Amino acid sequence: MPRRTPRNALDRLRTPRGFHGFLKGASVCALVAGLLSPLSPAMAAGTDPSADRAPEQATAATAGTAANDHCGGQCSDILPPGQNGNATLAQILLNQAFGTQPAHAEDQLGPYAKLATGYSGLTNDKINDFFNDASFGVPAGQVASTVRPAGRGDVTIVRDKRTGVPHITGTTRYGTEFGAGYAAAQDRLWLMDLFRHVGRGQLTPFAGGAPANQGLEQQFWRSAPYTEADLEAQILSAAAKAGERGELALADVDAYVAGINAYIDASDKGRYFPGEYVLTGHKNALTNAGTIERFKRTDLIALASVIGSLFGSGGGGEVSNALSLLAAQEKHGVAEGTEVWESFRQRNDPEAVLTQQDGSFPYLPRPDDPRGRALPDAGSVTAEPLVHDRTGGAGGPAAAGASATAADTAVTSARRGMSNALVVSGEHTASGHPVAVFGPQTGYFAPQLLMLQEIQGPGISARGASFAGLSMYVELGRGQDYAWSATTSGQDIIDTYAVELCQDDHHYLHRGTCTPMEKIERKNAWKPTVADSTAAGSYTMRVWRTKYGPVEYRATVGGKKVAYVTLRSSYLHEADSIIGFQMLNDPDYLTGPERFQSAVQNINYTFNWFYADSERTAYYNSGDNPVRADGVDADFPVWARPPYEWADWDPAANTARYTPPSAHPRSLDQDYYVSWNNKQAKDYTTAPWGNGSVHRGDLLDDRVRKLVAEGGVTRAALVRAMAEAGLADLRAEAVLPDLLKVIDSAPVTDPAAAAAVDGLRAWLGAGALRTETSAGSRKYAHADAIRTLDAWWPLLVKAEFEPGLGSELYTAFTRNIPVDESPSAAHGPTGAHAGSAFQYGWWSYVDKDLRAVLGEPVEGPLAREYCGGGDLAACRDTLVATLEEAAGRTAAQVYPGDDHCAAGDQWCADSVIHRTLGGIKHGGIGWQNRPTYQQVVEFTSHR
Template sequence: MPPRTVTFRAATAAAVIALGATLLAASPQAGAAAAEPAPVTDYCQGQCDDILPPGENGNATLVEILGNKAFGTHPAHSDDQLDRYNGLVAGHTGLTDQKLTEFFNDASFGVPKDQVESVTSPRDDVTITRDKASGIPHIKGTTRYGTEFGAGFAAGQDRLWLMDLFRHIGRGELTSFAGGALANQGLEQQFWPQAPYTEADLEAQVEYIRTHEGARGEQAMADAQAYVDGINAYRDKSKNGRYFPGEYVLTGKIDAITNVGEIQPFKLTDLISIASVVGGQFGGGGGGEVTAALSLLAAQQKYGVAEGTKVWESFRQREDPEAVLTVHDGTSFPYAGKPDKARGTALPDSGSVTAEPLIHDRTGSAGTDRKTPVKAPAALKKAQGIYDDGVIPEGSLPGSGSGAQRRGMSNALLVSGEHTASGNPVAVFGPQTGYFAPQLMMLQELQGPGISARGVSFAGVGMYIQMGRGQDYAWSATSAGQDITDTYAVDLCEPDGSTPTKDSTHYLYRGTCTAMETLERTNSWTPTVADSTAKGSYRMQVRRTNYGIVTHRATVGGKPVAYTSLRSTYRHEADSIIGFQMLNDPSYVTDAASFQQAASHIDYAFNWFYADSRTAAFYNSGMNPVRAADVDPALPVRAERAYEWQGYDPAANTAAYTPFAEHPHSSGQDYYISWNNKQAKGYAAAGFGLGAVHRGDLLDQRVSKLVEQGGVTRASLTRAMAEAAVTDLRGEQLLPELLKVIRSQPVTDPELNAAVQQLESWRAAGSQRRESSPGSHAYTHADAVRIMDAWWPKLVEAEFRPGLGDGLYAALTAGLATDESPAASHGPSGAHSGSAFQYGWWGFVDKDLRQVLGRPVKGPLARTYCGGGDAGSCRDALLASLKQAVAEPATAVYPGDDTCKAGEQWCTDSIIHRPLGGIAQKAIHWQNRPTYQQVVEFPAHR
């Protein structure tokens, strides 16, 4: 097995020595014998704040669940951060540094004595202190084991049911555990095929960390075991004391009267399973090569190979010179670019591609034919849409290559000290993980030997803080989505030498006909109190090869192949634990450079941001495979040794990875913004949509203006974020050009002229989707917003479909949706999810209209499409589509659902925390904003 890249894995000698000294304290026998740790100094001095709605408490007893259903009551601390989070929509305009705690928690270390709500000591060597304000657990241990045990115990207190759900989601067993509701089916169908591990696979990943990561790997697994021990201790206590989550009764796991039943113990492999869900959802990238190949073929069929390829590349926008960048100082980080002359590309024969079936043997009223891929109904699509990254378009399968555009609205705004009022860097940043009740993450503070941090951890993998603050620094992340997943075309064969077909289950691996490994999950369910879905069952099946999971079948040059998806982090779901361990270690992270080194040990594709009193910094992490020379990563490649990743060993899915220096990174730049946009020059996008207009522009333009003015404060940077969070990207960035074309001549139709005037007034007011007054549930420019929501998909089609033709237009929109407004319940993020305007045709429309208007365009589209390039014809097309939009009633623009009546605009936009348990939450105002968010400014440093 080849060694993993030294720059990713080598721990410093000093760190290894220090870890050796702490390993003894990691054993349960160390008990309370360890000395009391020295008091921790909080260098933020009251200038660190955070927020995570709806509330810290994510567990509810049966009585509390029934009370919520009957009377709308909530358990303590289950919803006390919701109003503060929601209040920033109206409150940001008058925001000052002093008012920040009206909308955020005080994220200082510790709990003042007069603010202590409770103190629990599950062992002699750890205390869990909860504060009155939010009930957040502040865990302090005198031993390493005790600290991690306390973290697990607190996780059980706050997220026991959720953790149980997610270990079953990761194993593809959710419906058998929690019922056959479409939402449950959607979750297990979305996640299990990305990481269809056997128990032996999960155990191998635990052992890999222990044996390949040195002293830190041993410490990580000791910490994880202590964390699991803490979860199980709470599990036992809550079961014996009858205060376990009520969902176990409602799903028939425990009898409410006799207490008969069991909550299965947690184990280390459960943590790997949960990590596969979290990392695969938010830290993946690439994998859209089959969808890309189909759109390339459509372009070549319409225009011919040479011209069609040129047209396709102009939409693919691998290196758009107008794209907003996080590293904007001109530094280049070449990766995954287009080769001058590609080798090994394996385009399918036209019409030959079929998706690999996932669902088989379905029974029940929702059944489909045997071996027919599930066509997701609206309810299932909605269930899948609650996740903001990697949502599967209707009718496609997990891992099928449709997830190249990762959905999410994690963002970061950082300004260096030379531009702030204090002279210290200021940061407003946080991850977007969707809106759930309880939340996927939980807030906590960890203080113990070698650990000192406060922030959030994903429930079930909370042995370390994953995003938050240390003693004198803070850090956060956004999903990066660079290309760490490739598609291979494996030649099919038959072991007896006969002619293979597309259905063959053997493939050629380095010259040998090899059987595909078949992995299955059979789930069945019966009605329960919590889920009345009729009795049913189905079998999920995937086939695994040495080049990854089979996603499609096709022919290439007339020969049958299977397309497979190979992700670099596959079989390494929890290796990133080493990087998080470092980020929590105050002896390791002492400045921006050591932070970047720590972040480089995180294998998933994330953009990491850092601020202390001296420096703001950035690093892009990920296991970026070193590809064979001249392989085009945007398209499928032949599964031959010459085109494999360099040093590839399928046994543990290891290869050579790009070194530290080749990842985008920066320290001390004037400012940084990230909203899942392009990281740096030369760092090719993994999919369509990183072009001239991106929602990152909403941040970049505001922050650059603040920097130009100088004197940036925590409040002013927060205001910039909050204003962007309620701004319609189309209104701010595209409407001026649309109006320019339309107003090139007088609009003589009175109805159309009135609509144009409404749009002009909305644009002049800032293109925002905000209430006319707090609580009114009506937008200030409601008619203009309605017109834009109805117009956008119509104008895109009117502008591009005539020139592209039906086939190519359909192929391109399959890879990149046109409509991603907050009200687009049919869009990739689903209804009521908050996330909007990440990917879409904004950049294409922008370039095309500027081409029509004769304005300068860098990286233009290969052709001009609106009106065939004629300004008058373009204007006619836009007006015709606008007329259709004006005539569309609000009830059609905003169709009703389980929450809203048809035509209720504000309600359709509103954010709803999807219940993952028995407690429901009220709807809040739409805002395009991280779920967990920090506002930090450190005035001092160690």
Template sequence: MRRWIPRSRNRAARRPRRALTLTALLALGAGLLSPPAAAAGGTPATPAETTTATAAGTGDHCGGQCSDILPPGADGNATLAEILAHRVLGTRPAHSSDQLGPYDGLVAGYPSLTDSGLQEFFNDASFGVPEGQVASVTRPRADVTITRDKKTGVPHIQGTTREGTEFGAGYAAAQDRLWLMDLFRHIGRGELTPFAGGAAGNQELEQQFWPQAPYTEADLRAQIDRIAAAGERGAQAMADAQAYLDGINAYIEKSRKGRYFPGEYVLTGHVDAVTNLGTIEKFQLTDMVALASVIGALFGGGGGGEVESALALLAAQERYGAEKGTEVWESFRQRDDPEAVLTLHGGESFPYAGKPARARGTALPDPGSVTAEPLVHDRQGTAVKDAEAPVTTSPRLRPLRDLHGDGVLPADLFSRQHGMSNALMVSGAHTASGNPVAVFGPQTGYFAPQLLMLQELQGPGISARGASFAGVGMYVQLGRGQDYAWSATSAGQDITDTYAVELCEPDGSAPTTASAHYRNHGACEPMEKLEKRNAWKPSLADSTAKGSYRMQVYRTDYGIVTHRATVDGEPVAFTSLRSTYRHEAESIIGFQMFNDPGYVTDAASFQRAAGHVNYTFNWFYADSRDTAYFNSGTNPVRAEGVDASLPVRAEAAYAWRDFEPRDNTARYTPDAEHPRSVNQDYYISWNNRQAKGYAAAKFGDGSVHRGDLLDSRVKRLVGKGGVTRASLTRAMAEAGVTDLRGEKVLPLLLRAVRGGSVSDPAAAEAVQSLESWVDAGARRKETSAGSRVYGHAEAIRIMDAWWPLLVEAQFAPGLGDGLYDALRAKLPPDEPPSASHGATGGHAGSAFLAGWWSYVDKDLRAVLGEEVRGPLAAEFCGGGDASACRETLLTTLTRAAATPAAQVYPGDEHCEAGDQWCADALVHRPLGGLTHATVNWQNRPTYQQVVEFPGRR
């Protein structure tokens, strides 16, 4: 096993250690030491029970060829004593960080990877725990056993009854993720600040999420009632969910009595360390809906933003005139670009949300009339700055505040685009064994602990191992069954629309944009006002002063009000409506089917199960014979002529077909119209477009996409034949350390620059450096494991500095400031690893999802006279003159070459200014009291499987 070298060099780690006073440590840690294994896990099993519980799981047809990994580790809970010991001594609970080393090690180890060497970087994902590898066996009740293995500590749950199986799943989830689950149920209810403190980031986060799902308790209960009434599977799902919550609550009660609950409850003032008085609220079914709504908002939505799209269109029309401006806007929109990389590459067409031949009902705001709907009211109190915060003890007794800065979660968690996941699958016709091979997994961000947790579930009607979102893990959501495996990537197709509702006054007077009534089927009806009042007080974890505020939104039959404006001089409110609104929890039926060995027996049955998931996901399936793909999501059937990219009038003629506002239901496109396939030669997905005709929901899905990095590599493997698990993993890992701009756009840029002599010495040196980097593969990778220095570091610095300069110089003069800024608001020009983006903000791993690489590529090729399919509607670089364009590139390149590293990589709380490797590196965002080592950047799934089934049932 390769030795793993911890890479923590953040500022906190460099601070001189300060000794805690013994009195402070005892006062806060009294009674909260880690319990004996039996106490933490329930009733210890007898030797006979241990043998039974740890025997290899029945029905396992993977033959040792299924592997997975989820860093940093399985254990995501820590008592107060463990948190304090971590802060003082640097220790961590067992299995809280042991998967980070193997995950990080693949960056250096992938070039020489073999099938037998996969075990160095992945864990065996076989069912059961082998004899001699049992770490603990516990029975929280008579009909379920939880076995944890020595290597990873993953819970293997074996139930003799279905209820017991689900009870055990909940109990194990609470053992591993109780604090995290509590955080997210409060986010889902818009109540993070009362729970975790009033830090600015916490306030911003709940302000971003709550308007997306501002549910009352009745709304949450209505979702449960609908599922329970949805036939036998719905009733079973609610019974499973209740048993799961019963397991969580049993652990809460036991851990309170034993005083080994997560220490964050003490640090946030929920439980007194000395008296043990306080509250850890038990979970209820409505909490499950709140959690599901958070997950759906993060990873399973798509579309929206039509007001901003309309503003970009208006700016284009102002710049170029109505006809030409619309053409320019459409070319940047790139709904169905003919050069885009597609998951289904056989030419199949699945028309959805495309540009109508003649748009009807479009409601463009009058220029300058749009204002965002205010959300926050009655704010009282202010945040105390760190420098002003009273320090009554060592800073190490304020771990959450120190670790979280402005909040326990990144403030832009919901507002940023999220690059979830990738998938690579090759059919058996092109593999060495004749069986399909898959390497796939979700990229859910880097948190400590992870949002996902690993588990194995074995019980009546349930047989699966894999990852589940903490708090809704009654089923494995991504993983493997007895003879098949599955995974997903975020699809993001357009299931969210913006409506312009006509405002009115009930007394017949003239309305204004501030009116709280709207026209609905001819009647002037009141909007429903929903409020959330939040207050907080200081605690050890949060030095924020006492404060409170009120959030307020207006709800209509056409969704939540987001903006107000005038359209043709008449006041309107723009609303946002997504098809999954009021239905976030209903995907539970599809996940139940995935776990049922009696239901999923082949590719076709898996596709049917995936059709019951209403989130927008790309689903991938592999067994010993077949590969399959299916795009899920409740795609509303829009009225003829409606342009899904722009706001539409809130009238029956333009609403979704069969729209019923009371429950937010409509007619949805049937499964046959969703992109789907069986046994294509290979599949790749990295949040790219699915198929021809299936319109992109966001700007910029054109000729260059990070999916190209996977597609080119897997295509070469398939062309050679004999694909193995190792070779497919190597392709994934190599793409994961490659700079998209460097591989796909830089050769064109250099060709343009080399169109004449480069006389300036600095520019010539920069060109040579960049060419060497391209020749070496444009990797962002260390010179050697542990060096913390990139090979071709100068070229990478120049590229990082050059890209934003060249984009602005290439496009801003032609577009004009107004249109350039409007397009940047829809699509940021750049997203390198060192940028703050993704689900965890900075140091997020996922990179190159959204940027102007297609625009630069298409425009340069057009200016150079090369063929372009789906070109931009105008030529921008140098005003369309190749010589002037070349001069623009050289000028910006010279500026970039002179930009010091400290300016390109300005530094943050984790890195010193100018530290290129650290600027890119992965930092697991702490959601509790533990931190983890900083590791290499790699653009890779958080949880990942490598699978190849040699046989089947």
């Protein structure tokens, strides 16, 4: 049965051993002793020899750019663990054996971690104790190195001493982009190589056959099974339809790729290439035999398909929606079952926190009389097998099961969205200038998926973060007098169509004609490597494609055999967004908030975009939202027939009519904006479940609204609001008051329950934060109350709702949205040690249900009352009984331990640990629920 538990491919990496469990223990020590001596001097030292040349040249290279900086020293950013994501073999072995770190590999991790205990006393002059100075240029005294890549005279890469961030300055456009590619490879070559293989579904031949690698390549490739011709066509198409900007983008890509390849050649010749190539058998440490494959245009599209799938493709899950609807109708009958389903779906909840506070932006309202629905017959749905012809490898049937799970959760799961934004207009700040604290949450990995850079050249002037391998432009950051950022928005750009089969299982009706499906295959074989001792093996991945997208499931509808296929508007258009990013980096184009909105309209992925300069603020929700046929309910599968297709849909190009910019949530100069992947605007339906009365966006909205009401907002005050929200337990802050009201309706006589209630009440009174008793203590204040709530929440939800819903429907709803996502919840959608928490859960359902039982007003209530069948006394008995059970659970039971933490270690169970995508490992840090990359900006002037 398909699941819609919100997981994605990032979560496939969140395994206890990270990437593949690199060398450790005595074997590392032996290799250190045996390999260091024959290495070349450069490789043994772990340095790029070109990185130390002529630091004195930097002054002239950076003086001109700093003159265009309107931030006045008030722009800051942070991106842990560190800028340097490449490590030589010697550095990897030393790290594994002794914990030593290459330069700039984790120097941003400490400041990032310390904000959790240092935020409360933060002042403006202390911000850069926890962030980097993000001013343009590098002061002469802070220059660490200057490089002219490949000896070019038209570009210079200067790195600063504190962070090692590259500041790329070019006198020609080609040289500038060449330098950007060279710098990217200096910092992230291994990661870029890894993810171009992920995007092609060929990770195992490249990095070994560990089950985590198999699951990762399967999950991505299933939703984007592109051929090489598809990849090439996408970038040419994107360039062709954008005119001069398209031609410029294509030239930028070619220069960027040339820069990457120049570094590959130089590092190979100098033998300072990433050591992972040795550990995975691509290079020989003694003879230097072997090759590092050069990059090409299509590699960037393969990378973009991974990033777009992770963060910018909202929607999907229509089959799982159909199954839970059918379960509701089976339990309650069609009319009441539909009402129950809709009340849990919360498509347009009136109590949901909004990013845009004014106006209505109707998108995908529930049709009164749905047309074209293709709901499956009961028990007929089966997932389309992805893996075939498996031989050897690890795990046998277990590995095949892991593969099936990856395929099952690939497209139907809700996209992860972990970023946040806080923007306050100048009308409410101390300086009169807008203040912003914002950034994306891309997960905690080593090396990080993002990298920092500054690019200055003809038509480009920006500093910030970009995804490694796509850094020809800054994707999130600041320009000369403006800054921008994004959060994942999640509106629905994915639909599921039921194609009727004809002739056999691999032909279908397309507009009345029996049409063969296209078979796309990847035959992957691998051998054991030093880094991965998995036995040699192979398997074939096979996807059947139709004009309506790849096949995901098979079923029958009204007795007819169908294939459920998934179509997204960004499919075959992974490169289209390049034009929007180009505009964001162009100081001549981006002269104000209106131009900002025009730029991000060119980004076809589903994001919320935020902007601030010294005078104005702005917001825009991007994405190619297809116009659905009248009467089509986008929450469910529909028949693949012309009356139900997207308006003006062209199957060959996968283009359609999209909702106009005026229909997207957008505004200028709102008093404040907050976003934490919550509902965008009134009547704007988003794909994820659970956008109801309690959402983690409330943690930001409550705090920022209070600051705005008080006035005189500063950068430090906004950082404090963000940091405190990032330490708050949403269940405790927003739902525990309801729980205590019900319990307080009668005296608590059981001593254990009474003690638990007292502890929870004290924790709530202290702010409901998961904070240490003191910096570095690794012990939580109110530890017992936190343990109690962690144990209680899943127990109380099940006891509250399962009796009224029935086991089958309750289970079906938990597939649409999981019950809990606490920081330590390894069972939750993000997995353990992932940082991000409280995005998905049943907090709104519990809140609405308890308020209804208490007789309080509820807008958008559930279809019925569940706790105690609506009886307050019975509801209270349920809560007290589950509380008593939770209070009796030991810390070891609630936090059972894993490869990183001993059983019962509460702080460690919550801790954030960077998952290794290469050979360098880092220690854990205390839990914070905040962006990975984050900016703090307040511009003092404008051009």
